[in-house]
Amino acid sequence: MNWFIMSSQINRKIIDIEKFQILTSKFINNKGQVNEIFFNGFHFIYMLTNNSRRSSILSVDKNLFIFGDIEMHNKNELARKYNLLKDSRSAIDEFSILLTIYQKKGIDVLNEIVGDFSIIIIDTDKNIKYFIRDQLGKKTLFHTYEEDHFFVSSDLFLLDHIIKNRKLNTDYFFEYFNRNGVIDNKLTPYKRVYRIPSGHYIRVQEKEHITFEYWCLTRTIQKETKLQEEEYTEQFYSLLENSVKSRIQDHSKSAVMLSGGLDSTSVYAISKLMEQKSDIKVSSVSAVFDQLKEADERQYINPLLEKYNDKGHFVNYDDNLLYENIPFNSPYSHEPFVDILTYEFTNKTIERAAEREYLNILTGFGGDHLLAGSLFMTKDFFKKGKLKKIVSFLTNHAIVNNISAFNLLKKYTLFPNVATYHSVNKYTNYYHEITNKLKNIKYYHQKELYIQLLNTKPHYIDRILGGRNNVSIHHPFLDRKLIEFVYNLPPEFRLSKTYNKYILRESMKKLLTNDIINNLNKVDHDVHTYESIQKNWSTIYRRFNEPLLINELNLVSHLDWNDKLIQWRNGVEQNDDFWTLLSIEVWYKKYLQKVKSD
Structure with missing residues (x-):
C-alpha cells in the first residue's frame, strides 16, 4: 500500500517531506521511507510502506512520467503478450508493463490492465496529464485547488492542510444518506475537494479538464454463451x-x-x-x-x-x-x-x-x-416464456423460506423494481440516476448484480x-x-x-x-452486537439521542431517530438508513473534536 501527493510547483512548495511525515504519522502506522521527486513543474511526495514490494515511480527520457500505486493482477499475462519477460525468473514490474502498453496504445492501456490502482501519467510530448482510478474503486484518488496550486492525492488526510480551511459540503451528506453510505461520485465532505470516481480518469490538456468514464459494468459485452x-x-x-x-x-x-x-x-x-x-x-x-x-x-x-x-x-x-x-x-x-x-x-x-x-x-x-443471486431472474424467464421454470423456482423458494409464492411472483416477476428493493428512495436524484443506468442492462438478474456491486x-x-x-x-x-x-x-x-x-x-x-x-445458513454475530449495545447503552444514548448533523440537515425527525435508537437497543433489525445515519453522527462528533484540537 502506497501513499502519495502531487502538487503543481509554481513558486514554492506547499507541502514538504516533514509535513508529509507528520500527516502520515497521525493517520497511519508510518513505517515507510518518504521520498520526493520534481518533474516538469510538479512536486511529488510518496511513501512506500514496508509491506510493499513495488516501486512507486517510473520516468522515461524526461518525456513520460508514470507515478502512483499499482497492483496489476494480470501482469504475467501482459508481460507474455508484450514480450517483457527476459527469462522465467525475471521480476515483472507493473510500471514497465504500463509504460510499454501506453507507448503503443495511449490511454487505451486502461482496457488492458486488471487490478487496483491510482495512477498519474504526465506525457510531455502530448502535453497531457491523466489522473486515473481503477475500475472497481479499490484505490482512492482526490484532487483540489489551493490558490495557484493543483493537488492530487491518494488519500484525503494528505490534503488535511487544505481541508481544515474548507467548509463542509452539505450536498455530500444528503448524497451519502440517499445512497446508503455508498459514495462513488466526485463529492467529498469538503467544498471544492473532489473524488475521482471508480472507472474514471481526468484528462488535463492546457486549461481543459475533462472527466471520462472508461469502464462500467453496464457496458460490458452481454454474451449469450451456451456451455456445458x-x-x-x-x-x-x-x-x-x-x-x-x-x-x-x-x-x-x-x-x-x-x-x-x-x-x-x-x-x-x-x-x-x-x-x-x-x-x-x-x-x-x-x-x-x-x-x-x-x-x-x-x-x-x-x-x-x-x-x-x-x-x-x-x-x-x-x-x-x-x-x-x-x-x-x-x-x-x-x-x-x-x-x-x-x-x-x-x-x-x-x-x-x-x-x-x-x-x-x-x-x-x-x-x-x-454470487448470491436473486429471484429477479424470474422476470427474465417471464420475458422468454419459461413459465414452468418460474413456477418451479418460486414454489421452491416459497417452501424453503415459508413465504407466499404469490407475493414472490408480484415482487420479482410481475412488478419488479430492483432499485427500491435495494432501499433506493424513489424521490431522490440518485433513484433517477440509477434507473437510467439500469435501462442499459438487458436482463433483470444483471440489473440486480449491478446494484449489488455498487x-x-x-x-x-x-x-x-x-x-x-x-x-x-x-x-x-x-x-x-x-x-x-x-x-x-x-x-x-x-x-x-x-x-x-x-x-x-x-x-x-x-x-x-x-x-x-x-451449509445454507450464515452464522451471524447478532448476539455479540446485542450484548455490546446493552453493555454500552448509557454511553450510546447519552451521546446520540440528540443528534447534531442529522438534525441540522433534517435528514430525519428527532422523534424518528430516537425510535430507531430504541428499536436498535431492543434487538429490532434496522434498515440501511439507520446505519448510514449513525455513521454520519459518529464521524461528525470526531470531526468536531478534530476541529477543536486543530
Whole structure:
C-alpha cells in the first residue's frame, strides 16, 4: 500500500517531506521511507510502506512520467503478450508493463490492465496529464485547488492542510444518506475537494479538464454463451484461482480472514493449494467465541484447518465488545463510512495477523454481492416464456423460506423494481440516476448484480485498517475479469432451485468440507452486537439521542431517530438508513473534536 501527493510547483512548495511525515504519522502506522521527486513543474511526495514490494515511480527520457500505486493482477499475462519477460525468473514490474502498453496504445492501456490502482501519467510530448482510478474503486484518488496550486492525492488526510480551511459540503451528506453510505461520485465532505470516481480518469490538456468514464459494468459485452455446466464451472474456478494467486504471489506470508462461510473458506482453500506449489506461507485468522456459542464458527473452521494441516490463528471476542466509548473507539477518518461501526471487530483480527508478520490479508468480501443471486431472474424467464421454470423456482423458494409464492411472483416477476428493493428512495436524484443506468442492462438478474456491486465500493476502511496495521488488504471476489464473467453467466449459476452460490459450491466441492458446502445458513454475530449495545447503552444514548448533523440537515425527525435508537437497543433489525445515519453522527462528533484540537 502506497501513499502519495502531487502538487503543481509554481513558486514554492506547499507541502514538504516533514509535513508529509507528520500527516502520515497521525493517520497511519508510518513505517515507510518518504521520498520526493520534481518533474516538469510538479512536486511529488510518496511513501512506500514496508509491506510493499513495488516501486512507486517510473520516468522515461524526461518525456513520460508514470507515478502512483499499482497492483496489476494480470501482469504475467501482459508481460507474455508484450514480450517483457527476459527469462522465467525475471521480476515483472507493473510500471514497465504500463509504460510499454501506453507507448503503443495511449490511454487505451486502461482496457488492458486488471487490478487496483491510482495512477498519474504526465506525457510531455502530448502535453497531457491523466489522473486515473481503477475500475472497481479499490484505490482512492482526490484532487483540489489551493490558490495557484493543483493537488492530487491518494488519500484525503494528505490534503488535511487544505481541508481544515474548507467548509463542509452539505450536498455530500444528503448524497451519502440517499445512497446508503455508498459514495462513488466526485463529492467529498469538503467544498471544492473532489473524488475521482471508480472507472474514471481526468484528462488535463492546457486549461481543459475533462472527466471520462472508461469502464462500467453496464457496458460490458452481454454474451449469450451456451456451455456445458462443467465448462462454466471450470472457467469460474480458473478465474477465481487466478484472482487469489495474483493477490498472494508477491507476498511471502498471507493470511485469510477466515469465517465458517463459503466465501472466505474458498479463498483460504485456493490459497493453501498455492502454498503447496510455491515458497509462500498462507494461514488464517478467525474471530471465535467460547461463551457466545451462537456466534462461534469453529465447527466449520477447525475441520478445514485439519484438511490443510494448518493450526490457524484465533482471536476470542467474548470480552471484546463493540461501541465502548463510541464514537471515539475508532480512528478519525476524513469522511464517514458505515463499516467504521464494526472497526473494533475487524481491527483486532487484522492486528493478530500483523503481530505474526502476515502483512498481506485476503478476505471473502464481495462473494455475497457477486454470487448470491436473486429471484429477479424470474422476470427474465417471464420475458422468454419459461413459465414452468418460474413456477418451479418460486414454489421452491416459497417452501424453503415459508413465504407466499404469490407475493414472490408480484415482487420479482410481475412488478419488479430492483432499485427500491435495494432501499433506493424513489424521490431522490440518485433513484433517477440509477434507473437510467439500469435501462442499459438487458436482463433483470444483471440489473440486480449491478446494484449489488455498487455496494462494494466504499473501500476507505481498507486504507484505514491497512495503514494502521501496516498491511495490505485484498478481496479476490472483487476482480474485474471474474465480475465480468459472472455478469454474463446464466442466472441459475448464482441462485439455483436448491441453493445460492451454486457455481461456487460446485467448483469447491473437492477443496472444502461437506459441512461447508452444504451449509445454507450464515452464522451471524447478532448476539455479540446485542450484548455490546446493552453493555454500552448509557454511553450510546447519552451521546446520540440528540443528534447534531442529522438534525441540522433534517435528514430525519428527532422523534424518528430516537425510535430507531430504541428499536436498535431492543434487538429490532434496522434498515440501511439507520446505519448510514449513525455513521454520519459518529464521524461528525470526531470531526468536531478534530476541529477543536486543530
